[in-house]
Amino acid sequence: MNSVKSHFLRLSTKNNVTKISKKFLSTIEEQGRRSELFSLEQERQKQNVGRIEKIEVRYLGQPNDTTLVMNKGLSTPYNCAQHLTLLHCNRSALALVDNHTPWDMHRPLEDSCTLQLLHFTIADPHLVNKVFWRSCSFMLGAVLQECFKDEAQLQLHSFPSPSVKSGSFVHDIFIKEPSWTPNKDELRTISAEMIKLAAKNLKIERLDVSYDLALEIFKTNPYKKEQLPFIKRSSKAGTVTVYRVGNHVDISRGPMISSTRQLGRCTITSVHRIASENNGALYRVQGVALPVGFIINHVAYGILEDRSKKLNSARFPHEPYEDAIVNMIA
């Protein structure tokens, strides 16, 4: 506990957190603040584990079934993969705990369990595909946050539940620009940023935070603030699940893939204006992507790109009924 206190002390002396409400922050500073809060909470939760207990994790799969003795509340499926081979670490996108619960690769295991590591070329990759599609939406948010200038006053709205069959992944954003139609170069820039993010090989981390902390993290985003009460109501423990990649923090129900490196080919194909809002508009950014290692003919990929240009009809953010909001945030 002491170290956490000292952390806060250090922050307050640096005026990083305490003076935020008093001045306007640029996007980068704002992201830094969110990430800092995320790190602090992560550190706090790690220290709350206290006395380290051992759990037995039964790994099922290639090269052979083994039992690993891991630390309760600290060891993640990724750590289990590290005991196997480098291949397992790199290719595993998702873990399956006790044969039915999908589990993030970087989420600490809570009890003795069986563990399977899933990747993109297993016999039934339905789950992994969905997780990949969601992660693409999330990463698109991270990229968009960095692409726009501060004058655009970009606010990420949310991204709907992923559906691979729809042909495109989606992120809804607000920009203070009533009618923006991006040209080819702008779209290509966003695509390139996605690829750059993939090359950085950042891990995607998950954290369950309390409602108050979530409010503190997202206090500058009016849309997220609106959504938070509904999310709190829908979750059993009253907590909010947030994810972080690099410095970008966002709400998502999860799970996500293990690392940004697993994103292979990616194109952002279109931006549709879906509703007007005060002095600006809500836009839906769409794209298509394949995991790393999936090589398809450029003509076939062109067909996928063309298809992803059409407006994705997943739940729109401005739709009136409130039940939708819970489903809206994937």
Add this chain to the structure above:
Amino acid sequence: MIPRILVRLEVLLQHMEHSFPVLFGTKPPPSIVSLVASNSSVPISSNSVEPFSLKDLIGDGFLWAVPRNRRTIEKRLKRKFGHPDYVWKLIKPKTTLRTCNQCGHDYEVGLLCPHCYDKVRKETELIQEKIQKELGLDPVDKEVIVLYDGEKGEKPNEQWNGKRIVEMQRPRPMWFSKNLMQKTTQPAATTEEAKPNELG
């Protein structure tokens, strides 16, 4: 000032002392160390200086031919390690090894995975043996279909019409999928009902 001049004078005197014997051909006086040595044991035979001769060294023996020049560093290194483009004597790292996506064993790029292929080869040999036993020396005029335990009853006999069935007396191996050989025009199964709700 004065001590420095004194030091210089001393040095000059020393130099002169040393250069006198060289200039005038007299023998230099014995050094202090040799004095100590002479005091202790053997007196130095200073007067008997003989010219050096190879015969003293060889005696009754004779000399072999020896290398007249030193080998260059390049040649010595090449002898030791070889040349990277021609003969390289050290161990080279192999960069063409990959890990098989199916079984996790290592294989060389372009070749089949040894572990996976071994499995396939053993099964293939069993099937081939069985087929040859069934067919014998008859003229082969029908396609052969391999069925494992309990698969014959799955479909009506009309399905196998015009095909020769060879039955393996064992259950189908897990990794040998039944569907690979059969082409179908039916759409892929709709997996919507099997979707886990937790995912959202």
Add this chain to the structure above:
Amino acid sequence: MNQAEVSKLMSQLRVSIPKKPRRLRNPDGPEGRLNKLRKTVSALVKHERIELNSARAHEARGYAERLISEAIRHGDCHKATMDMANFWMVEKQLVHKLFKVLAPRFVNCPVSYTRMYKAPRQYPGPVTEIRRAVLELRGNPYPPVKPDMTQNRNLIHNVLLDEAKKQYRYEKYAQIAAKLTAGESKAEAKSTESADGNQKEHTATVEEPVDTKEEK
């Protein structure tokens, strides 16, 4: 001159054949080489999958391809082809297999009839190791040598492509349906000359694609 027919005078093989035949060393000279190749081609037709030296496999592959393609082109009533089959098949019951099993199997095959893989090496093997290969006929009843990625329609790129195909078909059906209804409504308009024919057409085009989808 009918230029288009010229290409049909020769068997078109889907594998590349080297310009010069390989000089497979044999104590009996060229005759011994041919005998060895005859044995190999017969074994390939008999077992449908064999493992052998890489060089001989590659050499035998061309002969096997040519033989099957001749069998498909001329059938078993062509004397030259029959003689050829008689020469290449060491065991004579395989001549039946060539014409009755393999020719029908590969009639509509748009790719090569055989496949060749490089077999794994022994580690640590001798430096002058003779490379092995696996030669097989397509459509054999054995387990596949390499995992087939195209069969699994649940992989993400297959899901995306299947959905794109579905949507393309759906749009095509919708276009056809729209054309049909447009034709009908025109006829209707001509016969009745009613003012609200346009509206009817509109509703018809909306409903039509759904019907076609269900029929599918």
